[in-house]
Amino acid sequence: MRPQILKLSTRLTLFICLAFLIVPLPFAHEAVIAAPPQSGLVCTTGASPNPNFTLTTRADYITLPDGNTVLMWSFAPGNGSFQYPGPNLCVQQGDTVTITLNNTxxxxxxxxxxxxxxxxANGVPSQPQFNAGTLASLAPTAPTGGSATYSFVASQPGTYLYESGTSMGKQVQMGLFGALIVRPSIGAQYAYDASTRFNPAAEFIMLFSEIDPALHQAVERNQPYNVTTYHPRYWMIxxxxxxxxxxxxxxxxxxGxxxxxxxHIRPRDASNPDPALVRYLNVGNLNHPFHPHGNHGRVIARDARVLRGPAAQDLSYEKFAVTIGAGQTWDALYDWADAEGWKPNTNPIPVVIPQLQNLQxxxxxxxxxxxxxxxxxxxLPSGVVSYNECGEYYMVWHSHALNEAANFDAGFGGMMTLQRIDPPLPNACP
Ligand SMILES: [Cu+2]
Structure with a gap:
């Protein structure tokens, strides 16, 4: 293990030990701060209508599933410790958002x-102003040890990226990016307009990025890197x-x-009428074709704009695989209904179920x-360990470019996750 991780885990252990020591009973009546959900979008929020965020650049190593470690740069929330990617910033439509960038x-x-x-940025217009026909004003930078302050009005709801605007070929690859969610003023149960209602307890984010370890090693060793040799080995969600x-x-x-x-969803039924929302973002250099098995989704927005025609026609559409282009964001609604309602005795599956000895x-x-x-x-056959908790279903949800479903060419890995469908309520699921 590298010393940075050892230090951090030592600090963490110390903190946990101290936390047990210094939480006496008199505090037990105070409000419990709810832990973030185990799955789903975790938001970092500010006080509407003028949320203030601080992002601090940090460098640290992450560990990949194959045991490799890679140096990353990232935006830490506040003055906090390294995390990759940067925090998911969630604001309200109409907010005046201020972000202070501290650069270490x-x-x-x-x-x-x-x-x-x-x-x-620092009180003057920032970024290329395409509608003004000029590319003259670019983002002011925070120098080493310095800071810069950015502000904007989040006028339109949707799913956005934030990212470094400096040496982007290097700095975005190194990890300087995150997601920015703007919730519509009509309510948190909508992604955009009234036609985009979803279950706020089933809101998910998939932010795609790629890692070419050779680039990160070159940065670490202060050596040149030839961008024409770009060859990602790790594929991240x-x-x-x-x-x-x-x-x-x-x-x-x-x-980190x-x-x-x-x-993690439940079947759509009378007690669970609204679909899940998946916010896709691709900050990588390559396009990623993505699909869940056994289901399709309804694409409702692209690049933070709801799919509506000039006369407000509904242009949303159902699709199995969606290809999220480099730099794009997509929003899609998903639900899973127990259409056949198979039950062992009353409504058995009308095909032969494979014998256990024929399963691998x-x-x-x-x-x-x-x-x-x-x-x-x-x-299950003796010796087989099942991770199944309550008879729930699991299906993969992954990049269909299967070279991306790997960790340094070893499958399965990379841009892959699972959807978990719990039995309908009431059930014994944790
Ligand atoms: Cu597949």
């Missing part, structure tokens, strides 16, 4: 907000590669990679419950 890296850094209009993508948010063993990508259990592990029926568990 050895070279200047700036911030860009693609899709945001009239961004001010929310800063993690499979199987880390299905670990919970803030998993203790993934220091706080965001999971498990899509790689590494003697499985997500299968032993039963094809939702909410049922049954025997």
């Amino acid at each position: 890296l050895s070279e200047p850094v700036s911030l860009m907000f693609p899709g945001m209009e009239n961004v001010q 929310n800063g993690r590669a499979f199987p880390d993508t299905i670990a919970p948010n803030n998993a203790a063993w993934l220091i 990679q706080p965001y999971g990508a498990l899509v 259990f790689k590494d003697n592990a499985t997500w299968y419950s032993g039963s094809p029926y939702l909410g049922y568990q049954d025997d």
Whole structure:
């Protein structure tokens, strides 16, 4: 292990030990701060209508599923410790958002907000103003040890990227990016307009990025890097590669990679009428074709604009695989309905169910419950470990460019996650 991680984990252990020591009973009546959900979008919020955020550049190593470590740069929330990617900033439509960038890296850094209009940096217009027909004013930078302040009005709801606007070929690859969510003024249960209602308890984000370790090694050693040799080896969702993508948010063993990508839903029924929302963002250099198995989604927005015609016609559409282009964001609604309602005795599946001896259990592990029926568990061959908790279903959700479903060419890994479908309520799921 590298010393940085040891130091951090030592600090963490110390903090946890201290926390137990200094939480006496008299505080037990105070409000409990809810832990972030185990899966789904984790928001960093500010006080509407003038939310203030601070982002501090940090350098640290992340550990990949194959044991490799790679130097990353990232935006830490506030003055906090390294995390990759930067925090998911969530604001309200109409907010005047102010972001202070503190730069601790050895070279200047700036911030860009693609899709945001009239961004001010240190009080003057920032970013190319395409509608004004000039590219003259670019993002002011925060020098080493310095800072810059950006502000804009979040006038349109949607899913946006924020990223470095300086040496982007290097700095964005190194990890200087994050997601910016603007919620519509009509309510948090909508993604855009009234036709885009979703279940706020089922809101997910998939932020795609790529890592060519050769670039990161060149930065670490202060050596040149030839961009024409760009060859990503790691393919990330929310800063993690499979199987880390299905670990919970803030998993203790993934220091600096706080965001999971498990899509955890329940069947659509009378008690759960609204679909799940998946916000896709691609900050990489390549396009990524993406699909969940066994389901399609309804694409409702592209690049933070709801799919509506000039006369407000509904232009949303159903699609199985969506290709998220480099730099794009897409929003799609998903739901899963138990259409056939198979039950072992009253409504059995009308095909022969394979015998256990005809099934393969790689590494003697499985997500299968032993039963094809939702909410049922049954025997598995002795020695097989099942991760199934309550008869739930699992299906992969992944990049269909299968070279991207790998960690340094070893599959399965990379841009892959799972959707987990729990049995309908009431159920015994944790
Ligand atoms: Cu597939």
